[in-house]
Amino acid sequence: MRVGRLVKAHGLKGAIKLELYTDDPEGRFEPGATFTLQVPASSPWHGKTLTVREFRWMNSHPVAFFDGVDDRSAAEELIRAILWIDQDTQAAPTEDDAWFDHQLVGLDVVRDGVSVGRVIRVDHMPAQDLLIVQTKTDAAHGESGEVLVPFVKAIVPEVDIAGGRVVVTPPAGLFEEIPGDDAEDGDADEAAAYEAAESGAAEPHTGEPADEA
Structure with a gap:
């Protein structure tokens, strides 16, 4: 599970400001804590x-120092890296309406009382997350494929783990073609979904996937 993202070099001695995805930063970032890095292959x-x-607060901002990162140049190589730890699949999220990725993957996606697919993965973007849905093949929805669903309350108003489903109220065209659309429009829609998740154009779901315990 992810616990933070490195957002900005701070000072000249390798310190890096953090975006926290945990409600226990002092515990998660205690000296000696080790993280797996999500960075580009070219990094x-x-x-x-x-x-x-070392972990400390500077002007209300969380800042960390890491082994092997001793100057600003080294810190800047890590900007935008996401920090992950092994997830305890037996642990439950500590926040209300929060879910681990493994709880969301495999859920039926229901619209207007009808299952239109299932969640196959969760893509974590800086501002919000995307549910990647494998759609069903039928006459109403056409060929199967992947749909990117922003995990925001306006589009995913209900997550029912016990019932094995998420309820979606998507805008027109998200799960089916609108007359006059073509493949290029679909590519544009996908790009727009990722752009929105990167920029935070929509209000994140208060119960976004829990990446911390």
Whole structure:
């Protein structure tokens, strides 16, 4: 599960400001804590881990120092990296209306009382998350494929883990073609979904996937 993102180099000694995805930052970022890094394959940190040397608050901002990151240049190589730890699949989220990724994957996606697909993965974007839905093949919805559903309350008003489903109220065209649309429009819709998730154009779901315990 992800616990933070590195957002900005701070000072000249390798400190990095954090975007926290945990409600226990002091516990998660105690000295010696080690994280798996999500970085581009071209990054010199690809395939490596990052270990906390020191965690502190500076002007109300969380800042961490890491082993092997001793100056600003090294810190800047890590900007936008996402920090992950092994997830305890037996643990339950501590926040109301929060879910781990493994709880969401496999759920039926229901619109107007009809199942239109299932969640196959969750893509984590900086501002909000996307549910990736494998749609069904039938006369009403056409060929199967993947639909990117922004995980926001306006589009995903209900998550029913016990019932094995999520309820969606998507805008027209998200799960089916609108007359006059073509493949290029579909590509544009997909790009727009990722852009919205990157920028936070929609209000994030208060119960977005819980990446912390």
